[in-house]
Amino acid sequence: xxxxxxxxxxxxxxxxLGGCDPQGGTSTPGLPGNPGYASAxxxxxxxxxxxxxxGGNVSLTAARGVDLHWRDRVYQAAMSRGVSRLAKTSVxxxxxxxxxxxxxxxxxxxxxxWRQRDxxxxxxxxxRGEKWVVVPVLLRPDRVLELEQFDYAxxxxxxxxxxxxxIMLATSVARxxxxxxxxxxxxxxEVAEDREDxxxxxxxxxxxxxxxxxxxxxxxxxxxxxRRPAKSLGLxxxxxxxxxxxxxxxxxxxxxxxLTVTRLLSxxxxxxxxxxxxxxxxxxxxxxxxxxxxxxxxxxxxxxxPVSEDxxxxxxxxxxxxxxxx
Numbered sequence: 001x002x003x004x005x006x007x008x009x010x011x012x013x014x015x016x017l018g019g020c021d022p023q024g025g026t027s028t029p030g031l032p033g034n035p036g037y038a039s040a041x042x043x044x045x046x047x048x049x050x051x052x053x054x055g056g057n058v059s060l061t062a063a064r065g066v067d068l069h070w071r072d073r074v075y076q077a078a079m080s081r082g083v084s085r086l087a088k089t090s091v092x093x094x095x096x097x098x099x100x101x102x103x104x105x106x107x108x109x110x111x112x113x114w115r116q117r118d119x120x121x122x123x124x125x126x127x128r129g130e131k132w133v134v135v136p137v138l139l140r141p142d143r144v145l146e147l148e149q150f151d152y153a154x155x156x157x158x159x160x161x162x163x164x165x166x167i168m169l170a171t172s173v174a175r176x177x178x179x180x181x182x183x184x185x186x187x188x189x190e191v192a193e194d195r196e197d198x199x200x201x202x203x204x205x206x207x208x209x210x211x212x213x214x215x216x217x218x219x220x221x222x223x224x225x226x227r228r229p230a231k232s233l234g235l236x237x238x239x240x241x242x243x244x245x246x247x248x249x250x251x252x253x254x255x256x257x258x259l260t261v262t263r264l265l266s267x268x269x270x271x272x273x274x275x276x277x278x279x280x281x282x283x284x285x286x287x288x289x290x291x292x293x294x295x296x297x298x299x300x301x302x303x304x305x306p307v308s309e310d311x312x313x314x315x316x317x318x319x320x321x322x323x324x325x326x
Contacts, residue, residue: 051190051204053218053238053257062291064188065261068206069291070100071186072262074107074137082109082135082144093124094132095164098186100139109135112154112164126164127156162223163187163203165230170205170219173232181214183207189223192233201225202233206259212242215252216259239263247275254278261291 052060075098093114100107113132114124131152136145154161167185174181186206192199201223209216220233237252244263251260256276264274264286272288285294 051220053253053255055253055255058255058293061256061258062261062286062293065258066265066291067100068186068258068262069265070104070107070139071098072184072208072266073139073142074098074100075109075184077137077139077142077144078109078135081142082137082147083111085147086133095129095167097160097163097167105139107137107139109137110160111135124168125156126154126161126168129154129164131160162230165224166203166205166221169221169230169232170207173219173235174207174214174217177235178214182210183214183217184210192222197222199233203230206262208259208262209241212245215239215241216244216263218259248277249274250277250279252279254280254282255295256284256286256293261286261293264288265291 052064075096078098079096095112096109097112098107098109110131111133112129114129131150131154134148134150136148137143138145154164166187170185170187174183184207186208188204188206190202190204192202199222203221203223204218205221206218207216215237216239217235217237219235222231222233224230238257238259239249239251243250249256249260249264251257255278260276264276265288267274267288269288273285273294274288276284276286278284283296285296286292
């Protein structure tokens with residue numbers, strides 16, 4: 001897929017979101033179901049059966065939140081301790097994709113690059129990119145190993161090409177809604193059900209804000225099918241800017257989400273129950289180590305109603321093309 005002139009500005013967006021100056025520094029236990037990719041560049045492209053943040057299964061939400069937490073930890077360790085080792089390069093656009101191994105003892109940050117000639121031709125398609133550098137990371141304690149350098153073209157039919165395309169599109173959607181926002185991006189494949197347009201294979205791109213200028217959000221992408229390019233199915237805000245740093249977190253959805261769990265685990269606090277307030281006034285706790293989600297108060301009945309299992313019917317549906325908050 002070749003990007004047209006209407007997508008020219010995505011170049012600067014990708015540089016802001018995932019780019020770095022390789023010489024001068026960086027920009028900033030058993031899981032239920034399948035949390036997503038086995039690895040960012042592997043052949044395993046299995047899917048979760050639904051939107052895990054819809055309220056239907058808080059155990060799966062917690063599991064994906066834990067998984068995303070470890071991917072984010074790999075990303076930040078690699079960026080802060082590994083990417084700075086790279087020599088100066090003339091590459092204009094870089095994209096970073098983190099993965100974590102099962103058990104979360106290690107992971108890697110894969111860096112893809114697009115050369116200046118591709119940008120001049122306004123072609124940032126995944127297949128014009130190259131797998132350039134892999135930064136291996138050991139976790140607990142975190143340690144960055146020797147960088148591995150490659151020069152492999154991305155296969156247009158590969159899982160990594162579909163992931164890259166989804167992240168590119170999510171970048172443009174998020175930047176349209178929140179100009180100047182900077183995020184760390186993580187993609188998870190999902191299967192949509194009973195859609196009128198026939199879309200089944202989708203990818204949800206979670207976006208953790210790098211600062212307090214933009215919200216945490218996800219962009220839901222319809223995966224590419226043959227000649228049909230990927231397309232956005234909508235943007236959903238999880239947390240308002242800087243909400244993740246407050247003692248009591250407020251969520252823009254009726255219950256804690258994947259990003260809520262990830263944000264709370266990243267605080268590195270042991271054996272603590274964090275309080276979370278849903279958009280409907282419901283109150284929840286999230287365990288600081290396991291990510292376990294429990295409902296502790298029913299806003300209608302006013303009684304204590306602990307809930308940590310499936311919540312039955314699916315909760316609030318994903319809002320397609322939802323409007324961001326001011």
